[in-house]
Amino acid sequence: MPEILTVLPPVLAIIVAMLTRNVYAALGLAIIASETLIANFNPAMGALGSIDRAAAVFESPGNTRVLLFCLLIGALIAWMRDSGGVEAVVSGLMKRGLVSTPRRAALAPALAGTAIFVETNVSLLSSGVLGQRLFDAHGLSRERLAYIIDSTSAPVSALILLNGWGAYALGLVEPYGFESPIGVVAGTIPWNFYALLTLAGVYLTVFTGRVFGPMKTAGLNRDVLVEDEEAVAPTRSIYMWLPLLTMIAGALAFMAWTGGGNILAGNGSQSILWAVCLAMLVGGVLLAMGKAFPKGGLQARGFAGIAEMVPVVAILFLSIALGDSLRVLGTGTFMASVAEAFVSPIIVPAVVFVVAGVTAFMTGTSWGTYGIMIPIAMPLAVALGIPPSLALAAVLGGGVFGDHCSPISDTTIIASLAAGCDHIEHVRTQLPYALVTGGIAVVMYLAAGVWVSLA
Structure with missing residues (x-):
């Protein structure tokens, strides 16, 4: 052939x-x-x-873990969103004037995507959950949000390399007998032009508010859809930030644990699956104690969130x-x-x-x-x-x-x-x-x- x-x-x-x-x-x-x-x-x-x-x-445990993670994160997102936790966080940020303008609203997920470099999926989902409501409130398109989180999460992971990316690259470089394989991997930072330029481009777009190409007309029909969506009253911000913080901290801790104290050597797929399960446990207990949902509502909302993820998980499954x-x-x-x-x-x-x-x-x-x-x-x-x-x-x-x-x-x-x-x-x-x-x-x-x- x-x-x-x-x-x-x-x-x-x-x-x-x-x-x-x-x-x-x-x-x-x-x-x-x-x-x-x-x-x-x-x-x-x-x-x-x-x-x-x-x-x-x-047959690959790593593939299975990633698919399970994407399903379970749907339940966690639904709990944070439908309980009013996301709305409470957004409301609090707005009251403090921290996201009072479109520029500041766009900056929030950009900073989150940059700061959460330990695992790309955690970074994408964390910054995305925060950004959705902020972008809707300021009339910014969801496509623009997707660009911001996609163009910060992966590039920063490929730059900082204190994560599974770095461990993977190090493992591929070590067989070639370099005096300092870690030095070779760390030395990529100033040479990784695409990642550096992409991050700079995101922040330039955020601060100037200027976009080009199809992004100019993206989401024009979204405003109508947003107005028709059922509003969720803000309740307690802890319903969002505590499970989210648990997931991020858990991913870091489990990466260090599975790596024998070295985050670079940790098992990424195993760590993020454990982390989202821990976050669900914390979120579930918190919501049950606060009676955020009527009887049976916690389970129902969780399964509804999982159902929302099925189409995307199917695409991911076929891609793998x-x-x-x-x-x-x-x-x-x-x-x-x-x-x-x-x-x-x-x-x-x-x-x-x-x-x-x-x-x-x-x-x-x-x-x-x-x-x-x-x-x-x-x-x-x-x-x-x-x-x-x-x-x-x-x-x-x-x-x-x-x-x-x-x-x-x-x-x-x-x-x-x-x-x-x-x-x-x-x-x-x-x-x-x-x-x-x-x-x-x-x-x-x-x-x-x-x-x-x-x-």
């Missing part, structure tokens, strides 16, 4: 998703296409293989299955081989960034991209005399760039969920920002390549 055909399934998924706005059909067709190629163009075996591939998602299938098909390996063809030190950082971005875009996973691209980038860096931190930063930034552009990315899916907006609309409105920032990053990587060559 020609290797170029390995890019057909992800391309099919992206085209169908954009044209039909039906992500379920897009992902399902892509899985069948991938499995059919794996089965040597046998469509019957491809269909059967697709079923087995979907079932195999649950597609990613697994594409790894077997060899899509990422083919994309990585493209990078190997360019051996000039001047263009290698830029090429690595672009190929990592395209790979993440097509596979929908930045971490999967890292597993493919870091083993390519590190030997290239050593052979050509390129600073390993520069090459690693290009991979890390490229993975986030591809995720931000991809409609099949798990982080864009969860960002849409957290902001409460249509997933395809989030991708469509965020895409111009990602492309502009990615283009500038390519130029900066070319300049870095020239600088390294002359040094």
Whole structure:
């Protein structure tokens, strides 16, 4: 089979998703296409293989934990929202003048997304829950909220690296015999141009209030919908902040515990699942003691919140299955081989960034991209005399760039969920920002390549 055909399934998924706005059909067709190629163009075996591939998602404890987390967080969000806890927090912030303007309202989730760097999903959901009501109150679109939280949470995780991202990158770098692998990973911060520029772009947008592209018209029909929504009276702010604080602190504590005292070595999926269960316990007891819901209401609202998450979890489930299938098909390996063809030190950082971005875009996973691209980038860096931190930063930034552009990315899916907006609309409105920032990053990587060559 020609290797170029390995890019057909992800391309099919992206085209169908954009044209039909039906992500379920897009992902399902892509899985069948991938499995059919794996089965040597046998469509019957491809269909059967697709079923087995979907079932195999649950063979990974990490995948299962993430899916459970996304379901359970729905119950926690419903409790915080329907109890009046979110409204109480927003009301308190408004009374104190802390979110009295659209600029301040937009700044709140941006700061939350930046500060909660321990785990991307926790960051996205925490800042999204806070931002939804604030953005509605000031007439700001949910798509803009999704952009803000998506473009702070993942970039800051790829920069600070005191989290699972850092541990993963360190594990991939260590086999190459560097004197200080930790130094290589830590040294990526000034070279991670896409992440730095994306964060700067978010805060520039927040402080200036200016947007461009499809974001200008995003959410025009949202105002009517908001007016029709049933208002929830503010009750006690502790119904929101205590479970949320429990989840964040629990994620940190469990990361340290599962890592034997080292957060970097902790188990991310296990920690966030334990943390959300602990937060639900705290929230459930708090709401029961405060009689926030009528008899049986706590359970009913919890299941209703879980039901709200089912469509998004289905997309995430299909995305994971597609990613697994594409790894077997060899899509990422083919994309990585493209990078190997360019051996000039001047263009290698830029090429690595672009190929990592395209790979993440097509596979929908930045971490999967890292597993493919870091083993390519590190030997290239050593052979050509390129600073390993520069090459690693290009991979890390490229993975986030591809995720931000991809409609099949798990982080864009969860960002849409957290902001409460249509997933395809989030991708469509965020895409111009990602492309502009990615283009500038390519130029900066070319300049870095020239600088390294002359040094």
